[in-house]
Amino acid sequence: MLRDGLRLLVALLVVTAGVGAVATTAGAQTAQDAPTAATTGASTDAAQNDDCTFPVTLEDAKGTEVTIEERPESVVALQPSAAQTMWAIGAEAQVTGMPVSRYTDYLDGSEDKTDISQNDGVSISAETVVSLEADLLLAPNSTPDETIAQFRDVGMTVYEFREAESVEDIYEKTNRTGRLTGNCEGAAEAVAEMRTEIEVVQEAVSGEEPETVYYQMGGGYTAGADTFINHVIELGGGENIAVAANVTGYAQLSGEVIAEQNPEWVLVNEEMGLQETEALANTTALREDQIIEVNANYLNQPGPRVVVPISEIAQAIHPEAYEEANVSVRGEAEAEAEAEAGGNDSDGTTADDANDSGGESDNDGQPGMGVAPAVAALVGTLALLTRRRD
Known part of the structure; x- marks a missing residue:
């Protein structure tokens, strides 16, 4: 419907705004950096701006x-x-x-x-x-x-x-x-909470075999290499089929490619739900009802709540490993906090607050089209979808 097309357009614009440039399908594979380890660096956070x-x-x-x-x-x-x-x-x-x-x-x-x-x-x-x-x-x-x-x-x-x-x-x-x-x-407190959750996820997926994931954005669009969303999928223990299909940036993935890649999981916006297609009908994901619904705002906006979909992906793909890691990591964190509190009580002092603010200014520049050309391209796509509807 036209309304769905408009919703898709606005959603794509927000992805473009939050994460970076929109790119088309690339002919050659773009190397993807390994996920950044998130379990180290808390002391670095605290040291950057301590007053x-x-x-x-x-x-x-x-x-x-x-x-x-x-x-x-x-x-x-x-x-x-x-x-x-x-x-x-x-x-x-x-x-x-x-x-x-x-x-x-x-x-x-x-x-x-x-x-x-x-x-x-x-x-x-x-x-x-x-x-x-x-x-x-x-x-x-x-x-x-x-x-x-x-x-x-x-x-x-x-x-x-x-x-x-x-x-x-x-x-x-x-x-x-x-x-x-x-x-x-x-x-500092927000970052510490994020780091703990990411540590849980990393321990859970460590040594586990990644399972293939297709991120369904709507209108055939998905996220490939050189996108923050791909980074999220990989952190959660998934392997993005769009990367395997040589997709870079945000692009449309054909039904033939989706069927050929046969994803084990489909990641969808919980508000829109799964859009069933012929290409997905015979995939492992649909046969085994392996659908992961996430809050698109948390996934698409590069902010602290991104740890929620990362955690949800890991829990879905590796539930037992996640549960074990959650108990282990959080148990250790609580023990350390109690030990620190006990030490502070014994001598009447308190630990310095981890007053931090990353030495970065967050956001600017990813391969692909600029925002304005991307918007024009998406408007054209919406127009095409509308004509097909009529």
């Missing part, structure tokens, strides 16, 4: 030195992932403006914030943002350069993040957001 005082000057993704004179009282999150991060570090009270839509409605209290979106639900209303007179604007990499320049031209403080290509990058983005907004302790 969280102001003023502070930090370099953003484009090399701009951004100076913040005092802890910002009002912050505008220009994209959903930035809003998600602010909630994760306990800084939602500082947020005065953000996209208020189905892409952020999972954030408690988001409906009370000023919506900075235009009528399309994706583009930024510069006029609304300027009217808020916020102390700081958080700009993920998808924010157009001309929009950032427009805000800076009127004297607004904007920090642009680079593109997140791994979970490690999200740790860095979370820490940096904490440093920018004066919430280093909250950021």
Whole structure:
């Protein structure tokens, strides 16, 4: 239906905004970096910014030195992932403006914030943002350069993040957001929770045979190599069939290829559900009812909640190994916390807070088309789908 086509288009735009550029199917295999180990580096997190005082000057993704004179009282999150991060570090009270839509409605209290979106639900209303007179604007990499320049031209403080290509990058983005907004302790706690869950997943999938996964985005689209979603699938113990089929970026995968690859699992947006096709009918995934439903906002937005779909993938593919790892890793973490607390009580001191903020500015640059050409291509795709419907 046309409505489904519109929903697909907007969903693809959000993926483009949150994760990076959209690419077409490539003729040759693109080498995929191995997943970044997420169980090391907590001490590095803590060491990066251990005072969280102001003023502070930090370099953003484009090399701009951004100076913040005092802890910002009002912050505008220009994209959903930035809003998600602010909630994760306990800084939602500082947020005065953000996209208020189905892409952020999972954030408690988001409906009370000023919506900075235009009528399309994706583009930024510069006029609304300027009217808020916020102390700081958080700009993920998808924010157009001309929009950032427009805000800076009127004297607004904007920090642009680079593109997140791994979970490690999200740790860095979370820490940096904490440093920018004066919430280093909250950021440290959020990152620690993420690291623990990723450690559980990595222990669970270690030594296990990966099982093949097809990510069904709708309209035949999927995520291939050089995408954050592929990284998520691999971290969860899956092997992306799109990568095996030489797909790079976000592209359409033919029914013939899907049938040939015969995925053992299908990953779908829990809101849209499985779209049954002839190509999937005889796959192992459908024969054995091996469908993994995840929250698309958590999966597509490079923010702290991405650990949820990673965990859900691992639990589905390797349930017993995950359960064992969960008990083991969390048991060790609790024991360490108790030991630390006991040590603190004995001498009357407390451990230093892991006030961190990754030394990165999260978000900027992945192979493939730029956002504007990608949008044009997707609009063309939607038009074609509409004509076929008629």
